[in-house]
Amino acid sequence: MNFDLLFDPLFRTPFLVGLIMSVLLPLLGNLLRIRDEWLAALGLAYLAGATGLIGLAFGIPTVLGAPLGALAGAAIKAFVHSHGNTIYAMMVLAGWCTTMLVAANSPLGDVMGHALIDGQLYFAGNVHLTVTVVLGVVALATLPRVSAPLIRACLLPRHELANRLPAWRWHLSFDALVALGMAVGAGTLGLMAAFAMAFVPPLIAFRIARNWRRCQWLSVAVGVTTYVVAFVVALLLDQPFGPALVAVLTVAALLSLAVRRR
Amino acid sequence: MSVTLLEVEALETGYSAPIIGPITFSVERGHVVGLVGPNGVGKSTLLKAIADNAQIFGGTVTRKDGLTIAWMEQQQARLPEMPFDGWEYLSYAQATRHAPPERLASWLDQRIDSLSGGQFQFLSCWAALGGSAELVLLDEPTNNLDDASADALRTILRRDGAGRSNRAVLIVSHDQAFLEGICDRVLDIRG
Numbered sequence: 001m002n003f004d005l006l007f008d009p010l011f012r013t014p015f016l017v018g019l020i021m022s023v024l025l026p027l028l029g030n031l032l033r034i035r036d037e038w039l040a041a042l043g044l045a046y047l048a049g050a051t052g053l054i055g056l057a058f059g060i061p062t063v064l065g066a067p068l069g070a071l072a073g074a075a076i077k078a079f080v081h082s083h084g085n086t087i088y089a090m091m092v093l094a095g096w097c098t099t100m101l102v103a104a105n106s107p108l109g110d111v112m113g114h115a116l117i118d119g120q121l122y123f124a125g126n127v128h129l130t131v132t133v134v135l136g137v138v139a140l141a142t143l144p145r146v147s148a149p150l151i152r153a154c155l156l157p158r159h160e161l162a163n164r165l166p167a168w169r170w171h172l173s174f175d176a177l178v179a180l181g182m183a184v185g186a187g188t189l190g191l192m193a194a195f196a197m198a199f200v201p202p203l204i205a206f207r208i209a210r211n212w213r214r215c216q217w218l219s220v221a222v223g224v225t226t227y228v229v230a231f232v233v234a235l236l237l238d239q240p241f242g243p244a245l246v247a248v249l250t251v252a253a254l255l256s257l258a259v260r261r262r
Numbered sequence: 263m264s265v266t267l268l269e270v271e272a273l274e275t276g277y278s279a280p281i282i283g284p285i286t287f288s289v290e291r292g293h294v295v296g297l298v299g300p301n302g303v304g305k306s307t308l309l310k311a312i313a314d315n316a317q318i319f320g321g322t323v324t325r326k327d328g329l330t331i332a333w334m335e336q337q338q339a340r341l342p343e344m345p346f347d348g349w350e351y352l353s354y355a356q357a358t359r360h361a362p363p364e365r366l367a368s369w370l371d372q373r374i375d376s377l378s379g380g381q382f383q384f385l386s387c388w389a390a391l392g393g394s395a396e397l398v399l400l401d402e403p404t405n406n407l408d409d410a411s412a413d414a415l416r417t418i419l420r421r422d423g424a425g426r427s428n429r430a431v432l433i434v435s436h437d438q439a440f441l442e443g444i445c446d447r448v449l450d451i452r453g
Contacts, residue, residue: 036341152354155346156389157339162313162331162399210373211347261373 005235014124015231018241020132021185022197022227024139026205026219028181029198031147031174033206034154036084041182041198043088046095047073048183049116049191053099057106062120062187063128069095070179070186078172119190119242121231128188135184142177146170151212190242197223200249204256226252264290267329267397267430268312272321275304275311280319282308287449289397294419294431296441296448303451305434306336309399312432325397332357332395336402336434338386344375348385357392365414380406387415391431398431404440412440419444 005011025041032038048066055065073091080087099116149170153160160167185194201219209215226248234244267289274283282304289295299305310316312323313333332355348370352358362370366388369381377385383406390398404412419431420443435441441448 033343034341034345148354151346152356154341155339155344155351155354156333158313158315158333158335161315162333164314206343206345209345212345212350215345 003236006232011122011235013126013129014121017124017128017132017188018121018227018231019224020136021181021189021194022223023220024136024181025185025194025197026201026223027139027143027216028178029202030205030215030219031150032178032198033202034151037088038199038202039085039088039092040178042195043091043095044070044073044179044182045186045191045195046092046099048095048179048186050095050098050102052183052187053102053106053116056116057102061127062116063124063131063184066183066187067180068183070183071176074172074175074179077175078168116186116191117242118240119188119193119245121188121190121241124188128184131184132188135180139177139181142173146174146177150174189245190240193242193245196246196249197227200253201226204253208256208259208261210261222252222256264292265326266290267326268432269324270308270312270321271324273308273311273318273323274320275307275316275318277307277317282451283319284321285451286321289430289432291396291430292427293446294433294444296445297432297434297451298436298438298441298448299451301436305436305451306401308451309333309401309432309434313399329397330395331397331399332390332393333399334386334390334401334403336405338382340375340382342375344373346374347371348374348377351385352389352392355389355393356395357389359394360392362388362392363414363418365411380408380411383407384411384415388418391418394429396429398429400431400433402435403433404435404437416440416444 029038029041032040047069049069051069051072052062052066055068056062077087149167153167182194182198185197189197201222204222205215205219209218227245230241230245230248233239233248234241269288271286272284273286274280276282285308287295297305297308307316311318313331346354348366351374352362352370366385369377369385374382374385383403387400387403390400403415407415433441433445438448
């Protein structure tokens with residue numbers, strides 16, 4: 001094992017990109033889980049993957065091509081006024097078949113398909129870092145404003161209608177933010193790793209945390225810790241990053257079963 | 263001068279067809295109004311119509327401009343996982359204007375998905391009453407409540423300390439004795 005790799009400047013930008021996503025995706029995942037829309041992370045990631053792959057075929061970086069598919073998914077969801085996981089299951093199917101068909105019919109399809117599934121974090125450059133930082137800033141500005149009304153809509157589902165509130169504003173803002181988050185996540189961490197990062201930390205935190213504030217902190221702590229472990233393991237053992245992250249998150253989920261809420 | 267918050271005029275309401283009506287009444291600020299009637303008569307549907315959640319087939323519901331509503335439904339949302347403690351629940355329900363009743367104190371540090379049905383019912387009542395909404399709708403508030411909680415709720419609804427003079431409360435119940443002890447007037451909607 002070459003420990004010098006961990007301090008190689010070549011991997012600093014990729015590490016930073018993944019670190020930002022390991023904070024953001026669990027926070028988005030918490031709100032998706034309370035809305036019972038956790039499958040959104042996978043559905044939007046698949047759509048992002050499909051358009052990311054189409055973009056790659058035309059020489060467009062995944063991190064720019066992927067948001068188009070995810071935003072289209074968010075727009076479709078808003079258009080059909082759908083709540084729950086059904087619409088996201090349809091996105092998984094549409095995204096998967098598109099990805100497979102594009103991969104099968106483009107010259108570099110197989111290689112590109114693998115790159116998308118495995119994750120391209122180690123190839124993240126300044127474009128990826130810029131997009132990720134912008135996304136982080138947008139999330140920082142959006143989440144504090146939309147979280148409270150989104151949670152209220154889950155706990156008191158008819159409050160918005162009874163008070164004639166313009167609820168579409170915060171629901172659409174959040175859906176768009178999730179779409180962008182999953183698109184950037186799929187284009188950097190990898191499709192399944194982005195989903196796992198939005199799904200597993202909230203899964204653990206919801207079971208263990210005593211309240212919502214701790215749930216937020218715990219999910220971010222799980223996200224960052226598992227990300228750092230996966231980054232080091234994948235680098236030292238020369239493994240693809242995406243599967244390594246999913247493996248670490250899966251182990252974390254299993255280990256968390258031994259922890260009881262106090 | 264009394265301010266009318268809600269005026270219901272010859273209202274016929276339901277979902278695919280009318281369930282209840284025609285019914286006429288009004289609710290003025292500072293009043294606690296009860297609607298009593300047997301199960302299935304359409305009391306909850308009437309509240310839904312007032313809160314824009316049911317179809318109106320005839321008559322009118324006129325709300326004061328900008329009226330704010332807090333609504334405790336008969337079936338509250340109890341999600342499979344709710345990692346919120348009682349304080350957070352009240353905060354998201356915007357029910358932090360008044361100090362919570364003593365009866366709630368020992369439950370507020372617990373996760374709300376660990377509360378019993380009766381405890382959650384009482385918390386939900388306070389989530390509607392503890393805020394600044396001008397009109398509070400309570401749908402069968404005594405369901406699942408033990409005697410101590412029902413007494414505590416009665417006390418809250420009787421006293422003026424919970425901002426009663428600044429708002430109105432409309433309570434639907436099949437429990438006439440409960441309503442007669444707390445309401446300024448009780449309307450019988452047996453159909």
